Amino acid sequence: MPVEKRSLFERLVEFISPGPDSKAELMETLADAEQRELIEPESRLMLEGVLRMADMSAGDVMVAAPRMDLLDIEAPYDALLEQVISAGHSRFPVYDGRRDNIIGILMAKDLLKLQRAPELSLRTLLRPAVFVPESKRLNELLRDFRSNRNHLAIVIDEFGNTAGLLTIEDVLEQIVGEIEDEFDDKDAESAVYTLADGSYRVAGDAEIDDVNEAFAIRLSSEDFDTIGGLVAHEIGHVPRRGEAVDVGPLRFTVMLTRGGAVRWFKVTRIPADAPPS
Secondary structure: OOOOOOOHHHHHHHHHOOOOOOHHHHHHHHHHHHHOOOOOHHHHHHHHHHHHHOOOEHHHHOEEHHHOOOEEOOOOHHHHHHHHHHHOOOEEEEEOOOOOOEEEEEEHHHHHHHHHOOOOOHHHHOEOOOEEEOOOEHHHHHHHHHHHOOOEEEEEOOOOOEEEEEEHHHHHHHHHOHHHHHHOOOOOOOOEEEOOOOOEEEEOOOEHHHHHHHHOOOOOOOOOOEHHHHHHHHHOOOOOOOOEEEEOOEEEEEEEEEOOEEEEEEEEEOOOOOOOO
């Protein structure tokens, strides 16, 4: 296959502006490419997400064990059905005796088989559970998910205890969601950032008093400490990405969730003539 010859100008440009030598420089290159309209903003976000995902492990994005929706193998059919409908998942880890003793995964649709044939044993409907260590890299886990067609993994700690779970959706969200953390600085004192379009990025665990100070408003902190708790109460359920709600003079739009909690909101001030969200 013939090698395309580069012109003298192309070689000179490459000499003056060599390629990125680090991941940080590559991020800057992507941002510059977006500014020059060489790539779309969505493309840049996804590429950054892929780069970030390579440094993340299962323990970083898992749903912690206390928040897992589990089914008891000994529970009656009606109780199982009610829990499945309430949680709204397609797959559920099933335990026997104690929550840490997970014996398999139940597909929600398989409950229909029990309804048609009550004599069936729930154990016969269970699918094998996949266990991965907390240190498992997300890019490796995504490859495993794709190769074995499994969409859920149980995460175990160094002692073999259940630490949490994560799904293929949780991993893929890091490509289109985790890059929303580009301003996330664990050492920063503020959890409120001003964005280029004049809106704000607010951490879900930001103290309500800090939000009040940043926006010069008076949201009540009597019942909730964090803005995430207050917004979840206003929405009435665990917030999902893209949902928006008006709280006081501000409109909160969920940008990124993790483990059932909001990591980031996009916040804008509500115009006086704006309809409710």
